Amino acid sequence: MNMSPKESNSYSAPMVYKSFAILKEVAKAQGTLGVSDISRQLNFNKSTVYGVTQAFLDLGVLRQDESTKKFRLGPALIQLSNQSLASVSLKDIARSFMMKLAQDFAGTVFLGCFDEYGITIIEKVDSPEDLKISAPVGTRLPFFSGSAAKSFLANLDETIQRRIITEKVLPKFTNKTINNIEDYLADLKQVRKQGYATDFEEYIHGVNAVSVPLVDIRGTLLGAIWIVGFSNSFTKDRMQQAAVAAMESAKQITRIIG
Numbered sequence: 188m189n190m191s192p193k194e195s196n197s198y199s200a201p202m203v204y205k206s207f208a209i210l211k212e213v214a215k216a217q218g219t220l221g222v223s224d225i226s227r228q229l230n231f232n233k234s235t236v237y238g239v240t241q242a243f244l245d246l247g248v249l250r251q252d253e254s255t256k257k258f259r260l261g262p263a264l265i266q267l268s269n270q271s272l273a274s275v276s277l278k279d280i281a282r283s284f285m286m287k288l289a290q291d292f293a294g295t296v297f298l299g300c301f302d303e304y305g306i307t308i309i310e311k312v313d314s315p316e317d318l319k320i321s322a323p324v325g326t327r328l329p330f331f332s333g334s335a336a337k338s339f340l341a342n343l344d345e346t347i348q349r350r351i352i353t354e355k356v357l358p359k360f361t362n363k364t365i366n367n368i369e370d371y372l373a374d375l376k377q378v379r380k381q382g383y384a385t386d387f388e389e390y391i392h393g394v395n396a397v398s399v400p401l402v403d404i405r406g407t408l409l410g411a412i413w414i415v416g417f418s419n420s421f422t423k424d425r426m427q428q429a430a431v432a433a434m435e436s437a438k439q440i441t442r443i444i445g
Contacts, residue, residue: 202235202239205229205231205235205239206239206243208229208231209225209229209231209236209239209240209243210243210248210249210260210264212225212228212229213225213249213258213259213260214260216258217259218252218257218258218259219257220257220258221255221256221257221258222236222237222240222256224257225240225258240258243261244261246261246263247261247262247263247264248260248261248263248264249261249264250262276444277298277309277401277409277410277440277444278298278309278310280440280443280444281298281310281401281412281436281440282310282312284412284436284439284440285298285310285311285312285412285436286312287436288312288412288414288429288432288433288436289312289313289314289315289414290315291429291432292414292416292421292425292428292429292432293314293315293316293416293420293421294314294320294414294415294416294421294429295311295312295313295314295319295320295321295414295415295416296311296312296412296413296414296415297310297311297322297335297412297413297414297415298310298311298410298411298412299328299335299410299411299413300409300410301335301336301339301408301410301411304327304330305327305328305329305330305332306327306328306329306330306332306335306336306339306411307325307326307327307328308322308323308324308325308326308327308328309324309325309410310324311323311324314416318417320391320394320415320416320417329358329360330355331355331357331358332360332390333360333386333389333390333391333396333398333413334384334385334386334389334390334396334397334398334413335384335396335398335411335413337374337375337378337384337386337398338378338383338384338398338399338400338411338413339400339408339411340352340375341375341376341378341379341384341400342379342400342402342408345372345375345376348372348375349368349372352368352371352372353368357371360389360390360391361388361389361390361391361392363387363388363389364389364390365389381430382399382400382430382434383397383398383399383430383433383434384397384398384399384413385397385398385426385430386398387418387423388418393417393418393419394415394416394417394418395415395416395417395418395421395422395426396413396414396415396416396421397413397414397426397429397430397433398411398412398413398414398433399411399412399413399430399433399434399436399437400437401437401440401441402437402441403441403444403445404441404445409441409444412433412436412437412440414426414429414433
């Protein structure tokens with residue numbers, strides 16, 4: 188019999204430990220366990236197991252056979268697992284392309300993922316220049332931060348774009364930030380049409396950026412790559428060249444991922 192997690196090891200959040208134990212048990216059992224089985228196997232109170240499994244069903248973490256009432260892992264958990272694996276391979280594949288972009292355009296190159304809370308940097312290659320713009324991997328950027336945000340948002344349906352922009356309110360980072368809803372939506376439409384996004388000191392004074400989305404063959408948005416440089420050297424013409432190179436890199440990265 189499997190023992191339940193020791194309370195001394197789970198004092199901070201005992202229900203989290205119990206919930207994870209239930210998930211592991213379901214994964215091992217491959218559809219042969221119901222509430223009573225899990226309760227008996229883990230020595231958990233049946234009402235606890237019922238509450239946790241119902242929450243997991245609501246979240247799509249588990250699914251339940253209607254006739255047998257037995258549990259299997261659900262699509263939400265599988266999706267999270269796939270995203271985790273994709274994130275690792277995405278970083279590995281993208282890095283060599285990012286290094287070339289950083290070298291060719293003397294800018295810092297970032298790779299990031301997007302969620303409902305903003306953008307997370309998952310990889311970066313610093314500019315070879317002594318004076319550079321940088322941020323550590325793991326940094327979370329605001330929802331509407333410059334060109335990177337535009338690359339993500341431009342790949343959503345316009346109705347979703349409008350809802351997000353209306354709900355979250357466009358901030359004013361600098362005096363060049365676009366914070367009029369219609370102007371921002373028009374900019375997103377242009378981004379989608381041309382395949383890349385630009386940021387002319389819209390997020391940080393004195394800093395320009397260009398960004399491209401990473402979209403796989405199924406149309407899934409995996410992330411975005413953006414190149415950042417000082418506005419006095421990373422000029423409009425230079426950014427145009429960087430955009431073309433970054434789009435080609437994005438195409439090769441997603442082709443490798445499949």
